[in-house]
Amino acid sequence: xxxxxxxxxxxxxxxxxxxxxxxxxxxxxxxxxxxxxxxxxxxxxxxxxxxxxxxxxxxxxxxxxxxxxxxxxxxxxxxxxxxxxxxxxxxxxxxxxxxxxxxxxxxxxxxxxxxxxxxxxxxxxxxxxxxxxxxxxxxxxxxxxxxxxxxxxxxxxxxxxxxxxxxxxxxxxxxxxxxxxxxxxxxxxxxxxxxxxxxxxxxxxxxxxxxxxxxxxxxxxxxxxxxxxxxxxxxxxxxxxxxxxxxxxxxxxxxxxxxxxxxxxxxxxxxxxxxxxxxxxxxxxxxxxxxxxxx
Numbered sequence: 001x002x003x004x005x006x007x008x009x010x011x012x013x014x015x016x017x018x019x020x021x022x023x024x025x026x027x028x029x030x031x032x033x034x035x036x037x038x039x040x041x042x043x044x045x046x047x048x049x050x051x052x053x054x055x056x057x058x059x060x061x062x063x064x065x066x067x068x069x070x071x072x073x074x075x076x077x078x079x080x081x082x083x084x085x086x087x088x089x090x091x092x093x094x095x096x097x098x099x100x101x102x103x104x105x106x107x108x109x110x111x112x113x114x115x116x117x118x119x120x121x122x123x124x125x126x127x128x129x130x131x132x133x134x135x136x137x138x139x140x141x142x143x144x145x146x147x148x149x150x151x152x153x154x155x156x157x158x159x160x161x162x163x164x165x166x167x168x169x170x171x172x173x174x175x176x177x178x179x180x181x182x183x184x185x186x187x188x189x190x191x192x193x194x195x196x197x198x199x200x201x202x203x204x205x206x207x208x209x210x211x212x213x214x215x216x217x218x219x220x221x222x223x224x225x226x227x228x229x230x231x232x233x234x235x236x237x238x239x240x241x242x243x244x245x246x247x248x249x250x251x252x253x254x255x256x257x258x259x260x261x262x263x264x265x266x267x268x269x270x271x272x273x274x275x276x277x278x279x280x281x282x283x284x285x286x287x288x289x290x291x292x293x294x295x
Contacts, residue, residue: 010101011151015144018108021278022116023049030113033285034078034178044068050116079120079136081173081201082107083165084150085183087127088158088228094212097273102208103182104150106277110180111143122173125150128159130168136177158228160186163193170200182206184213185257186228195264203266207257210273214250216243 027050044057047067060068084107090100097105107123114121115138122136123146132153134146162183169179179201197203216222216237223234235242254270261268269284271277 011148014105014108014147014151018105018112018147019140021109022112025278025282026109026113027116028052029282029285030110031117033289043071045071048116078117079122079173079175079177080110080114081122081124081136081169081177081179082111083124083126083169083179083181083183085127085160085162085165085181086125086131086153086155087160088155088226089160089184089186090208092210092213093273094210095273099184099208099210099273102271102273102277103206104147106182106206106271106281107150107180108143108147109278109281111146112140115140115143121146122177123150124165124169125153125155126161126165126168127155127157128161128164129157130165131155131157133168133172136173158230160228162187162190166190166193166197170197173201176201178202178204180204180206182208184208185253191260191264194260194266198264198266203264205257205261205266205268207254207268207270208273209250209254209270214247216246 031050031052044060045068047056047069051069055069055071057068057070084103086100090103091098093099093101111121118138120136120138121143123132123134124130125132132149134149160183162181162185166181173179179197181203183206185205185207194203194205216235219237221234222237223232226232237243258268258270260266267284267288269280271280
């Protein structure tokens, strides 16, 4: 069990390093990916690092001596919701991060990018029930509070209900938003809910996995515990048939999720706990922007 000082250190690390990454790398990519050019002009404001230079109002800039950008109605209404899976399987990780810690880091990066661009950010923590709901608001202090809540949260349940979380989002957020689902998607019977949410929102599934879920260690007999059911069993990791079965099932799970996201028109970003996820997120934004440009 992590102690209080270690927890506070982890929270500070996420907050400091995520904000630094946003300012240096992510803010411009986020804006290019999600900020459309609305047809209704709203206002002008001073230029911030990461703003699209195409929105600069040169007349106001020349008059004031400071760069200003135009804002549009579409920007004002942009909201993001993060559905973060805190079920028992998220506590697994064979490297630096568990899947849940990785999800917290990814949330921090994207949420700070949203705050930097004056967007609203909301949060839903879920297991097989809704564990926590923070309504969408603006501001970095709001983001920092949510990071702290994620890291300190102790789940009430170990199970997973992705369909229930998506249905809840649709109930509390009737207007269209950008919705990120951060989960290992180890669950069943959520395809209909995913389809409904993808029709209602701009849905992005961030699939988190660990190498040890795809490939068993060559360590002979191993005691394993199902994090969500508590079931224990002994397995022989040197059994070649078992190793092939684990690898095949993992590949099948990822392939099914990929096919489902394609079918319902949701984006999929698969990430491993060993990935440089900042690089992967930036590449995802660029690929998404290129697809939009080609559409």
